[in-house]
Amino acid sequence: MASASVATTYTVQEKKRPPFLVDLFLRLVREKPLGTVGGVVVIILFLTGVFADVLAPYGYNEIVLADRLSPPSARHILGADNLGRDLLSRIIYGARISMYVGLAGSAIDVAIATFIGLISGFFGGKTDITIQRFVDAWLCFPSLFIYLTVMAILGPGLIQVIMVLGVSSGIRSSRTVRSAVIGIKENVYLEAAKAIGAQNRRILTRHILPNVMAPIIIIFTIAMGGMILQESTLSFLGFGIPPPIPSWGGMLSGSGRTYMLQAPWMALWPGLALAIVVYGINMLGDAMRDLLDPRLRGGLGRYSGVKRKMPKQLSQA
Amino acid sequence: MAGNNHLIDVENLVMYFPVTAGVLRRKVADVKAVDDVSFFIKKGETLGLVGESGCGKTTTGRCILQLYKATAGKVLFEGKDLCTLHGENLRRARRNMQLIFQDPYASLNPRMTAGDIVGEPMVVHGLVKSGEYKEQVAQLLRMVELEPRMAVRYPHEFSGGQRQRLGIARALSVRPSFIVCDEPVSALDVSIQAQVISLLMRLREELHLTYLFIAHDLSVVRHISDRVVVMYLGKLMEIADSDELYANPVHPYTQALLSAVPIPDPEVDRQRKRILLTGDVPSPVNPPSGCHFHPRCQRTGDECREQEPELKLVGNEHWVACHRV
Amino acid sequence: MRLIPYPPGVIVGGEVIFKGQDLLQISEEEMRHIRGNNIAMIFQEPTTSLNPVITVKVQLSESLALHRGLDKETAGQEAVKLLKLVGIPDAERRVEDYPYQFSGGMQQRIMIAMALSCNPELLIADEPTTSVDVTVQAQLLELINNLRTQFGTAVIIITHNLGLVARYVDRVNVMYAGRMVETGSTEVIYGQPKHPYTLGLMTSVPRLDLGRKRKLSVIEGLPPNLARLPTGCAFHPRCYLAIDRCSKERPELEEVGENHYSACFRSQDVKK
Numbered sequence: 028m029a030s031a032s033v034a035t036t037y038t039v040q041e042k043k044r045p046p047f048l049v050d051l052f053l054r055l056v057r058e059k060p061l062g063t064v065g066g067v068v069v070i071i072l073f074l075t076g077v078f079a080d081v082l083a084p085y086g087y088n089e090i091v092l093a094d095r096l097s098p099p100s101a102r103h104i105l106g107a108d109n110l111g112r113d114l115l116s117r118i119i120y121g122a123r124i125s126m127y128v129g130l131a132g133s134a135i136d137v138a139i140a141t142f143i144g145l146i147s148g149f150f151g152g153k154t155d156i157t158i159q160r161f162v163d164a165w166l167c168f169p170s171l172f173i174y175l176t177v178m179a180i181l182g183p184g185l186i187q188v189i190m191v192l193g194v195s196s197g198i199r200s201s202r203t204v205r206s207a208v209i210g211i212k213e214n215v216y217l218e219a220a221k222a223i224g225a226q227n228r229r230i231l232t233r234h235i236l237p238n239v240m241a242p243i244i245i246i247f248t249i250a251m252g253g254m255i256l257q258e259s260t261l262s263f264l265g266f267g268i269p270p271p272i273p274s275w276g277g278m279l280s281g282s283g284r285t286y287m288l289q290a291p292w293m294a295l296w297p298g299l300a301l302a303i304v305v306y307g308i309n310m311l312g313d314a315m316r317d318l319l320d321p322r323l324r325g326g327l328g329r330y331s332g333v334k335r336k337m338p339k340q341l342s343q344a
Numbered sequence: 345m346a347g348n349n350h351l352i353d354v355e356n357l358v359m360y361f362p363v364t365a366g367v368l369r370r371k372v373a374d375v376k377a378v379d380d381v382s383f384f385i386k387k388g389e390t391l392g393l394v395g396e397s398g399c400g401k402t403t404t405g406r407c408i409l410q411l412y413k414a415t416a417g418k419v420l421f422e423g424k425d426l427c428t429l430h431g432e433n434l435r436r437a438r439r440n441m442q443l444i445f446q447d448p449y450a451s452l453n454p455r456m457t458a459g460d461i462v463g464e465p466m467v468v469h470g471l472v473k474s475g476e477y478k479e480q481v482a483q484l485l486r487m488v489e490l491e492p493r494m495a496v497r498y499p500h501e502f503s504g505g506q507r508q509r510l511g512i513a514r515a516l517s518v519r520p521s522f523i524v525c526d527e528p529v530s531a532l533d534v535s536i537q538a539q540v541i542s543l544l545m546r547l548r549e550e551l552h553l554t555y556l557f558i559a560h561d562l563s564v565v566r567h568i569s570d571r572v573v574v575m576y577l578g579k580l581m582e583i584a585d586s587d588e589l590y591a592n593p594v595h596p597y598t599q600a601l602l603s604a605v606p607i608p609d610p611e612v613d614r615q616r617k618r619i620l621l622t623g624d625v626p627s628p629v630n631p632p633s634g635c636h637f638h639p640r641c642q643r644t645g646d647e648c649r650e651q652e653p654e655l656k657l658v659g660n661e662h663w664v665a666c667h668r669v
Numbered sequence: 670m671r672l673i674p675y676p677p678g679v680i681v682g683g684e685v686i687f688k689g690q691d692l693l694q695i696s697e698e699e700m701r702h703i704r705g706n707n708i709a710m711i712f713q714e715p716t717t718s719l720n721p722v723i724t725v726k727v728q729l730s731e732s733l734a735l736h737r738g739l740d741k742e743t744a745g746q747e748a749v750k751l752l753k754l755v756g757i758p759d760a761e762r763r764v765e766d767y768p769y770q771f772s773g774g775m776q777q778r779i780m781i782a783m784a785l786s787c788n789p790e791l792l793i794a795d796e797p798t799t800s801v802d803v804t805v806q807a808q809l810l811e812l813i814n815n816l817r818t819q820f821g822t823a824v825i826i827i828t829h830n831l832g833l834v835a836r837y838v839d840r841v842n843v844m845y846a847g848r849m850v851e852t853g854s855t856e857v858i859y860g861q862p863k864h865p866y867t868l869g870l871m872t873s874v875p876r877l878d879l880g881r882k883r884k885l886s887v888i889e890g891l892p893p894n895l896a897r898l899p900t901g902c903a904f905h906p907r908c909y910l911a912i913d914r915c916s917k918e919r920p921e922l923e924e925v926g927e928n929h930y931s932a933c934f935r936s937q938d939v940k941k
Contacts, residue, residue, distance in 0.1 A: 047455075215450040222411060223465035223514065224438035233464075237455035396802035503891050534829050535888040538873035542885055560803065563832070567875030567885070590877060604807035606832035607878050608871060610855050613835050620811055621804045623758075624772045 047240070054318055062314020068307025069251075075119055076126030083116035088271045096290040106292040109282045114292065117273040118300050124274045125255045125304060128189055132254035133247045135193025136200055140246060141239070143197070144204025145231055148212065159205075165198045174257070178266040188267050192254050200246045207242040211235055241319035248315050252308035259301055275301045350420075351522055351554045352385040352408060357417035359403050363629060376628050377403040379578035380417075382655075385522075390548065390555040392569030392586065394562055394601070398625050400578040401558045405524040408556065409441055410434055421522070439469045442515035446527035448507035452499040458485075458510055459495030465518045484513040488543060505536035512543065516551070524556045529564060541568060562605050566590055571661070574598050577628055577636040580655060584662040594664045597637045635667065643668045706736055709784035713796035715776035719768040725752070725779055726764040729786060736787040751782040756812060774805035781812065788820070795827045810837050831874055835859055843867045846893050846903035849922065853929035863931035863939050865908045902933070910935045 056063050075082060084104075094111040097103055105114040147158040165173075174191055181187040211217070212235075220230045259276025261267030268274040270281070278297040287294055358381075360374035378400040385391045393401045406412045408419050410426050419426045421440065429437055442465075445451035452461055462484050463477035472480060482492035488509040499507055508528060515523055525544065529537040545568060548555060559565045565572060565586075572589045574582045574597065582595040593599045600619040607613045621640045626632055632639050638648040647667045655663040692700065712718045720728060729751060730744035739747060745764075752760035755778040757771075768776055777797065784792055794813065798806035814837055817824050826838060834841055834855065841858045843851040843866065851864040862868045872886040890907040893899055899906050905915035914934055922930040925937075933939065 215445050215447055216453045218411060219443070219445060219451045219511075219514070220453075220464075222409060222438065222443040223468055223518070224435045225464070225468045226435070229468065233456070234453050238453070240455075396804060505891065533892065534831070534870060535873055535892070538875075538885040538887045539889075541875065542887055561875075562803070563875040563877045566877055600804060602877065604803045605877055606830075606836035607876055608831035608835045608859065608874055609876075609878075610835045610859050612878055613832070618807075620807060622808075624774050624805060625802065 051244075051315075051318060055314055059314035059317065061310050062317075065307040065310030065312075065314065068304060069311055072122055072129075072304050072307075073126055076123035079119045079123045083113075083119040085113035085116040087117050087120035087273045088112065089116070096286060096293075098290070099292060105296050106290065108278075108293050109286050109290070114296050117278060118275070118296050121273040121275045121278065121297065121300065122304075124185065124268060124272065125258070125301075127185060128192070128258040129251040129255050129308070131189045132193040132196070132258070133250040135189065136197040136250045136254070137243055137247050139194060139197025140200040140204045141236075141243060143201035144208055144239075145235065147201065148205040148208025149227075149231060149235060151209075151212075155205075162198055162201060165195075170195060170199075170257075171260070174261055175264070175266055178261060183266060183269045185268050185272070188258050188261060192257050196250055196253065200250065203242055203246055204239055207239045208235055211238050214238075245312065245316045245319055248308065249312035252305045252312065255301070255308070256305050349387050350384045351387045351422060352556070353418070353420040353423075354384065354404070354408065355382050355418040355420065357381045357404065357407055357419065358415045359400070359407050359412060360415045373629050376578050376631055378407065378414075379631075381575070381578070381580050382417075383573055383580065383583060385554060385556060387521075388548075388552055388554055389570040390557050390568055392565035392572040393556060393558045393575065394560065394565050394572060395575035396560060396601075396625055398577065398628055399575040400628070401560075401575050402526055404575070405443070405526050405556060405558050409438070409443055409524055411443075436469070439465075439518045440520050441522040441524070442518065442520040444508075444511050444515050444523060444525045444528045447531050448504050448511055449499075449531075451511055452507060454499055456498070457495065458490075458497050458499065458502070461499070461510060462495070462513045462517055465514060469518050471518065480517070481513075484517055487516065487547070488513045503536075504532050505539060508532060508540050509543065512540075512547070516547065519551075520553075522554045522556070524558065526558045527560065528557075530559060530561060537564070544568065562602060574601065577625065577631050579636050580663075580665055581637065582662075582664045583655075585660070588659065588662055592659075592662075594658055594662070594669050595666050596641050596643050596668070600640075635665075706787050707789055708791045708793065709787060709789035710793040710795065711777070711780045711784050711797050713799050715773060715780045716768070718780060719776060721768055724765055724767055725771075728768075729764070729779075729783060732783055732786045747786075748782075751785060752779070754785070754816075755779070755782045756808075757782075774801045774809065777801060777809055778812070781809075781816070785816065785820075789822060791823045791825065792817075793825045793827070796829070797826070798833070799828075799830075806833075813837075831870060843870075846898055847895060848903065849932065850904065851929075851931045851933075852922070853926065857926060857929045861926070861929075863925045863929065863936040864933045865910050865935075865939055866904050867931075868939055869907075910938055 055066060089112060091107070091111040094103060094107040094113075096109055097107045097111070099106045103113050103115065105118065107113055108117070143158060143162070147155045147162075173195055177191045178187060181191070217230060217234055220234050225233075255275075258267055258274065259279070262274040262276035263280040265280065268277060270277060275297040279294055279301075283294040283297065357378055359378040360376055362371040363373040363375060364370060365372045381400070381404060383391070393404065395401045403412065407414045408426075410419070410429065414427055417427070421437070426434070426437060456464075459478070459481045462481045463472070466472045466477055466480060467474050478495070481495050485492050485495060490506060490509050490513070494502070494506075499510070502510065508531075511528075528544065529540050532540060541564065544555070547553060555568075557565060557568055569586045572584060572586050573580060574589075574595065576597050582589065582593070582598045584592075584594075589598065590602065593602055596619075600621045603617060603619045604621075607616065619642070623640050626636075626639065632649075634650050635641070635644075635648045635653050638644045641648065645668065651667070653665045653667045655665045656669065658664050658669060692703065695703075719725075726745060726748050729748035730739070730741065733739050733744040733747050734741070737744075737747075749760050749764050752764055757763055757775060757778055763771075768779065771779065792813070797813070798809050801809065810833065813824060816822060826834070828834060838855050841851075841853065841855055842849050843858070843864065845866050851858065851862065851867045853863075858867060859871065862871060866888075869886060869888040873888055875885065888907055893903055893906070899916070901914075901916045901918050902908070902911075902920050905911040908915065910933075912935065918934075920932045920934050922932045923936070925931045931939075
């Protein structure tokens with residue numbers, strides 16, 4: 028007998044499952060050690076960002092000319108930059124920027140993706156074709172080209188960066204939501220909802236949206252890493268967040284590059300921070316995707332924990 | 345056909361699904377799922393609708409409920425044509441007619457609790473306020489022999505038979521007069537089928553329901569229906585009282601269909617005549633000319649190839665569409 | 670067939686004797702040989718059992734080349750012959766088609782042809798007609814039946830369809846919750862069932878020949894959780910004849926008639 032059918036038949040007597048997100052969290056910790064590490068990295072990033080004012084020993088723009096290019100020491104644990112600003116403090120404040128960009132950008136991304144994806148997938152037909160041709164056209168442009176163009180028009184700034192990154196990747200990820208919606212549309216319970224006389228609005232919010240939460244969570248986590256990386260790219264190129272606000276990407280460029288040989292720590296720390304955070308987020312994203320794989324649609328309820336629920340005598344291999 | 349005691353009148357129902365091709369979605373052909381079908385359902389009776397896959401039985405059910413917009417024809421509900429209704433009017437009309445699905449796994453939203461699933465139709469039709477249907481849900485669950493405390497569970501925590509009961513409770517929640525049962529037991533275990541069939545029959549008596557019972561299992565249809573309609577490739581073949589049809593099938597297709605179903609008793613089964621059809625059911629995109637059944641029929645004649653047979657009355661409420669009777 | 674995937678499935682014990690040889694004791698290599706040459710299997714879903722991107726001819730002749738050592742040319746001809754044997758019209762042309770170009774019934778015929786490609790002595794048919802229409806189901810079963818008489822192949826049909834069993838089967842094993850509860854000739858099983866579960870099954874299915882006024886008997890409750898079987902007889906919580914002993918002791922198969930065995934303490938009280 029296939030393992031899945033064993034599980035479906037006999038989940039009946041199993042005890043009640045905790046709510047969706049709690050269950051997801053428990054499974055993450057239990058089944059995905061690497062993903063949990065990623066999760067911890069993300070939490071550290073957020074805590075650092077939120078409590079930057081408390082954690083940072085100096086202000087992010089506190090210039091002490093005497094400490095110019097000073098190497099790591101007791102006074103400046105990670106060293107100081109060419110203007111004598113404490114690098115640790117700048118990294119900590121940079122975490123706040125990364126957090127803003129990651130969270131707000133991904134939120135915009137998900138909101139736009141969900142909106143476009145739901146409309147396009149649910150209504151189908153001409154609406155779908157029109158929207159999808161627009162999305163296709165958008166995908167034809169290299170994203171960096173779009174970012175640079177728009178940023179050149181809007182001018183640098185945190186909000187501009189978040190908007191540009193969020194909207195642009197939202198349009199991209201709408202395809203994922205759309206295909207999830209189309210997959211769910213096949214389900215008979217949508218026909219059931221129609222048959223009982225439910226309005227479109229109700230069908231969309233009560234029947235489709237809760238069932239595309241899995242891909243939406245995946246998009247959110249994976250997008251976060253991309254956002255932070257792209258923000259750094261833009262700042263590195265000078266189109267992102269203007270100095271003196273410390274963005275990790277901005278710290279890498281400009282003075283970081285100029286003084287690379289005299290003060291390698293100026294480029295090392297932001298680069299390292301960026302690498303660890305993005306790696307952590309990606310691990311988390313991968314773990315989320317594994318846990319919520321859209322192929323196991325409705326999975327969290329139906330197929331999850333197959334391993335745990337195997338009949339005893341069968342699992343003792 | 346109007347008037348008298350008919351709850352539903354289906355008149356010359358036609359449902360074509362266009363087959364499109366190419367970038368411009370040009371229509372290249374039609375799937376003739378239902379092709380000029382007429383019948384009626386009396387108040388309080390169970391009409392069985394049988395046929396093999398692709399015969400249009402499910403489509404007919406969906407057309408009656410206006411889940412598909414019929415290409416042509418009328419569906420009268422108490423004399424009122426449902427096909428002309430739109431938007432809000434149609435939505436309100438849905439209260440009187442509900443649907444029970446074949447697949448108890450797919451037809452329940454996995455993210456909603458049993459209570460919300462059963463309560464939703466009442467909310468949709470404004471019978472209760474959202475979240476204030478606990479009492480009604482408990483009553484409905486009892487009605488389908490589930491325990492009210494199960495209302496907080498999610499569909500995956502129920503067995504197949506219990507899920508089907510939830511589907512039935514959902515359909516009953518708005519007190520409809522007419523229910524289309526689309527293969528309600530074919531996805532269930534043998535020992536569970538009997539439970540659900542008995543439940544459906546009991547509910548029909550208690551709530552004075554009218555059923556359109558769609559199934560491919562002739563034994564089940566025979567058990568539950570008062571009258572039976574046999575369809576083949578979008579066409580009506582035969583309509584008769586259930587006992588009459590099984591005792592005295594007239595159409596060659598009905599005869600073959602019945603003989604193909606073995607009876608679970610070797611002594612009885614051995615004595616039955618067996619008619620073995622050759623070939624498969626042809627595609628409804630390109631159905632045979634004349635009588636749709638003629639290529640597989642043992643009694644085919646020239647007129648069967650050329651002319652479509654009309655429904656003829658051969659007995660008490662017994663109609664057959666065949667040239668050779 | 671030793672096709673239970675490992676993990677999770679493990680055959681815990683027992684013997685499977687095929688022509689005097691215990692199939693659970695032999696090597697994977699020998700088993701592969703037997704699978705191809707002596708025992709063949711057809712499945713419920715022909716669509717998923719055939720490779721969709723390879724023509725029928727290639728799939729059939731591959732099997733023929735493997736098991737009968739035919740060269741490509743003869744294997745191709747043999748494939749056409751097999752398709753004709755299982756009643757596929759226009760076999761010469763259709764053999765070049767891909768599986769999806771065939772209807773469900775035709776695909777199941779191809780599966781049967783595949784199974785026959787090695788002249789098996791035993792054919793295991795797992796719900797062979799569940800996914801096809803009644804008239805096609807009748808055709809397929811007649812086909813299997815004819816092949817059985819023609820080639821002397823033994824057939825095991827695994828099914829939940831009681832009618833089909835009554836029509837085509839010589840001997841029946843009734844299983845419940847992983848155990849055999851009754852075994853005997855078809856006549857005996859249907860005529861004088863001696864296990865309450867068998868009787869319950871018989872009386873709970875609607876029958877074509879009996880009117881709609883007949884009340885279906887209902888087996889209450891659900892099939893048990895295989896991980897947590899009830900103690901004693903697994904059927905006792907649903908059984909109308911259950912006594913104390915049934916929940917404590919597990920009944921073994923006992924002879925209740927000629928070649929008729931039932932695993933029930935109250936088999937004598939089971940009356941139709």
